[in-house]
Amino acid sequence: xLKDATAIVGIGQTAFARQLPETEKALACRAILAxxxxxxxxxxxVDAFASYTMEETDEVEVAKAIGAGDxxxxxxxxxxxxxxxxxxxxxAAAVATGQASVxxxxxxxxRGSGPRPWKNTAVQLPTPxxxxxxxxxxxxxxxxxMLARRYMHEYGxxxxxxxxVALACRNRANQNPAAIMYERPLxxxxxxxxxxxxxxxxxxxxxxxxxxxLACVIVSAERARDCRRKPVYVHAAAQGLPAQHHGMVNYxxxxxxSGPAWTAARHLWKHADFGPQDVDVAQIYDAFxxxxxxxxxxxxxxxxxxxxxxxxxxxLEIGGRLPLNTGGGGLSEAYVHxxxxxxxxxxxxxxxxxxxxxxxxxxxxxxGEGVPTSAVLLRA
Amino acid sequence: MLTPVPDEDGAPxxxxxxxxxxxVQSCADCGELRFPPRPCCPHCQSFASAWRLMTGRGRIxxxxxxxxxxxxxxxxxxxxxxxxxxxxxAPRIRLAGNVVTAPDAPLNSVDPARLxxxxxxKVAFTEVDxxxxxxxxxxxx
Ligand SMILES: [Zn+2]
Numbered sequence: 001x002l003k004d005a006t007a008i009v010g011i012g013q014t015a016f017a018r019q020l021p022e023t024e025k026a027l028a029c030r031a032i033l034a035x036x037x038x039x040x041x042x043x044x045x046v047d048a049f050a051s052y053t054m055e056e057t058d059e060v061e062v063a064k065a066i067g068a069g070d071x072x073x074x075x076x077x078x079x080x081x082x083x084x085x086x087x088x089x090x091x092a093a094a095v096a097t098g099q100a101s102v103x104x105x106x107x108x109x110x111r112g113s114g115p116r117p118w119k120n121t122a123v124q125l126p127t128p129x130x131x132x133x134x135x136x137x138x139x140x141x142x143x144x145x146m147l148a149r150r151y152m153h154e155y156g157x158x159x160x161x162x163x164x165v166a167l168a169c170r171n172r173a174n175q176n177p178a179a180i181m182y183e184r185p186l187x188x189x190x191x192x193x194x195x196x197x198x199x200x201x202x203x204x205x206x207x208x209x210x211x212x213x214l215a216c217v218i219v220s221a222e223r224a225r226d227c228r229r230k231p232v233y234v235h236a237a238a239q240g241l242p243a244q245h246h247g248m249v250n251y252x253x254x255x256x257x258s259g260p261a262w263t264a265a266r267h268l269w270k271h272a273d274f275g276p277q278d279v280d281v282a283q284i285y286d287a288f289x290x291x292x293x294x295x296x297x298x299x300x301x302x303x304x305x306x307x308x309x310x311x312x313x314x315x316l317e318i319g320g321r322l323p324l325n326t327g328g329g330g331l332s333e334a335y336v337h338x339x340x341x342x343x344x345x346x347x348x349x350x351x352x353x354x355x356x357x358x359x360x361x362x363x364x365x366x367x368g369e370g371v372p373t374s375a376v377l378l379r380a
Numbered sequence: 381m382l383t384p385v386p387d388e389d390g391a392p393x394x395x396x397x398x399x400x401x402x403x404v405q406s407c408a409d410c411g412e413l414r415f416p417p418r419p420c421c422p423h424c425q426s427f428a429s430a431w432r433l434m435t436g437r438g439r440i441x442x443x444x445x446x447x448x449x450x451x452x453x454x455x456x457x458x459x460x461x462x463x464x465x466x467x468x469x470a471p472r473i474r475l476a477g478n479v480v481t482a483p484d485a486p487l488n489s490v491d492p493a494r495l496x497x498x499x500x501x502k503v504a505f506t507e508v509d510x511x512x513x514x515x516x517x518x519x520x521x
Contacts, residue, residue: 119451128416130384130394132476134513136454136487137462138382142446146464150442153497199445199492244422251441251464251474252415 003271004379005096007224007231008088010039010217011343016180016334019113020211025057027213028108029065035215036066040228041102048073048100048218050090052083052337054117057108073100077239079247081287081330081368082260084338085376089237091218092376101219107339108213116209128249141206141288143249144370145198148290151257152200157308159200162289163191165324166204166331168316169286173328176354180208181332205289207330214339216346232349235362235377236271240264248371260373261298261366269300272377276300279377280360281348282322283341286329291369296322299364299375318355326355341365342376349380381453383511389417392431398512402503403431404473415473436503437519438465441474443495460487465501465516479516480504494518 012034014020014027022030036043046068049059059074073094077083084107091103118139137143151157170186173179186204194203224231240263244253269275276299284295293307301322302310315321327333327344334340345363347353353360360380367374386394389405396403406413407421408428420427443463448455464474481489483504501516 130386130390131416133382134384134508134511135462135476135478136446136450136457136460137444137476138446138451138454142444142462145444145446146442146462149444150497153442196445196447198447201444246416249476251476252472254472256474 002092002096002234002237003273004233004235005221006092006218007221007233008216008346008378009219009224009227009229009231010035010037010041011215011346012036012038013178013214013340013343014212016178016210016212016336017112018180018209018211024055024108024110025061025065027211028057028062028106031108031213031215032062032066032104032106035104035217038229039217041217041219043067044069045102046104047071048091048094048103050075050077050087050103050105052077052080052087052107054080055108062106073103077374079368079371081285081337082371082373084285084342084367084374085237085365086239086367086374088216088218088234088342088376089239089374092234092237095218095220101223103218104215105218106213106215107337109336110211111335112209112211128246132249139198140248141198141201144288144290145201146251147256147294147370148288149200151290151294154257155305155308157293159192161293161308161311162205163188164311164316165286165289165292166191169325169329169331171317172326172355173332176327176333179328179333180210181328201288201290207287207335208332210334210336212334212336214336214343216342230350230380232346233379235273235379236268237374237376238264238267239372239374240267241372245372250370257294258304259294259298259369260371261295261369264373264375265299268375268377274362278362279322279364280362281326281357282324283326283329283345283363283365284324285338285341285366285368286325286331287335287368289331292324295366295369298369299366318357323357326353326357338367345378349378381508382451383509384513389419393417394511396431397505397514400505402434402436402514404434404467404470405429406432413470413473434467434469437468438501439468440464440479440495440497440499440501441466442497445492457486457488459492461490461492461495463495463516475514477514477516479518483515490518
C-alpha cells in the first residue's frame with residue numbers, strides 16, 4: 001500500500017526571478033542540495049530520482065553533480081505541468097515497494113529567460129498540432145481560453161470569478177517574500193483593464209514566466225521519523241489520462257470541460273481515508289485562472305458547473321472555505337511547472353507557510369489540468 | 381502563416397480538403413466517426429477506415445481572440461479569431477478554424493462582435509502557401 005508509507009522530509013528552492021544568471025542544471029543542483037540539507041540526508045544516500053520532461057537537465061547530470069550514490073530508480077513524467085505530482089507519486093511507490101530508499105524529485109526551469117515552446121515554428125507536434133496551429137491557435141493561453149469561454153457560456157461564470165482566483169493567489173504572494181509578486185498588490189480595476197492575452201483571458205489570468213528550481217526528498221515513513229523535520233506523509237497519489245483524451249487540446253472528446261482532474265480524483269479519493277470536505281488547504285495548479293474552477297469541480301469540492309460560484313465570498317482566501325495556493329501559486333509566486341505547489345503543501349503541513357492555515361493537517365496538491373495530470377494528498 | 385504538418389493518419393484530411401471536401405475518418409467496420417484520425421477504431425479495434433463526406437455545416441462551440449505576443453504572421457492580423465466548430469453531422473467532433481468574410485479573406489475580416497457561441501457556420505476552402513485549409517463562413521440563422 002502507498003497510503004502514508006512514505007513522507008516528504010526535505011524541501012529546497014532557489015530564488016525565483018524573471019531572469020537568473022545560473023544554468024538550469026546549476027539551479028537544479030542547488031534546489032536538490034538545499035532539500036537534502038533540509039532533510040539532514042547526505043547526497044550519497046540518494047538512490048532514486050523523478051522529474052518531468054520538457055527540461056534539459058537529466059538525472060545522470062544531476063546525480064553526478066550532487067554526488068548521489070548508485071541509483072536504482074529513475075523516472076520522468078511527460079506532459080509538462082501535468083507531471084508535477086506524479087514525480088512524488090512515482091518516488092512514493094518506488095520507496096514503498098523497496099526499489100529505492102531516498103528519492104529526490106525536482107523541477108528546474110529557465111522559462112523566464114529561456115525559449116517558449118509555442119514559438120518553435122519548425123516543429124509542430126504532428127498530432128494535434130496540425131489541427132490547431134495553422135488556425136492561429138498557438139499558445140496554451142489560446143487553448144485554455146477556448147475552454148474558458150465555453151465554460152463561461154455554459155455555466156454563467158464571469159471574469160469576476162476568474163479575478164477571484166487571481167486575487168487569492170496574489171494576496172498570498174503579498175505575504176510571501178520569496179514570491180515574484182511579493183510587493184505587487186492586485187486590484188479589480190487593474191484586472192479588468194489589463195490587456196488581453198487570448199480573449200476571454202487577460203494578462204492576470206496567465207501564470208508568470210519564471211527562472212527557478214525546487215526539489216523535495218522522499219523516504220519511508222519509518223525513516224522519516226528520524227529526520228530533522230516533521231514528516232509530511234504521502235497519503236494518496238494518482239495520475240489521470242482519461243479515456244479518449246487528446247492532450248492539452250482537449251476538444252475532441254465527448255465533454256471537453258471534464259478534464260483529467262476527474263480521472264485522477266476518482267482514484268485519489270478511492271484510496272484516501274478522507275474526502276474533499278476534509279481538505280484544510282489546497283494547492284491547485286494555476287497556469288491559467290480557469291483551471292482552478294475546473295479543478296475544484298474535478299476534485300469534488302463542488303458539483304459540475306459550480307466551480308466559478310465556489311470562488312465567491314472569499315472562499316479561496318485564508319479563513320475561507322478552501323484556502324488556496326498559499327504561497328502565491330503559478331500566478332503570483334513563480335511558475336515552475338507547479339513544483340512550488342508541492343513544496344508549499346509541505347510548508348503548510350509543517351506549519352511554516354508565510355500564509356499559514358491554522359492547524360492544517362491535510363492538503364491536496366494538483367498538477368496541470370487539461371494535460372494528462374496527477375495529484376497527491378498530503379497529511380501531517 | 382503556419383501550414384499544416386500532417387502525419388500519416390491525418391494526411392487524407394488535407395488531401396480531401398485540396399479537393400474541396402470536408403471528410404472525417406470513420407471505421408469501415410462499425411461505422412463510428414473518429415477525430416483526430418488514428419490507425420484503428422477505439423470502439424471495435426478495426427484497422428479498416430473510410431473517410432466520410434460531411435455537409436460542411438456546423439456551429440461555433442467556442443472561440444478566442446488571440447493578442448500578442450504571437451508569431452509575426454498572426455500578430456499582423458490583430459483581432460483575428462480562432463474558433464472551434466461543432467460539426468452538424470457529428471456534434472462531438474469539433475474542428476479548429478477561423479471565421480472569415482470570404483474564403484481568402486484575412487483571419488480578422490469578421491467583426492468579433494458578430495461571433496457568438498452557437499452561431500451557424502459553413503465550411504469553405506482556401507489555399508495558404510500551397511496547402512488547402514478549411515475556413516468558416518457565418519450563415520444566417
Ligand atoms: Zn469500429
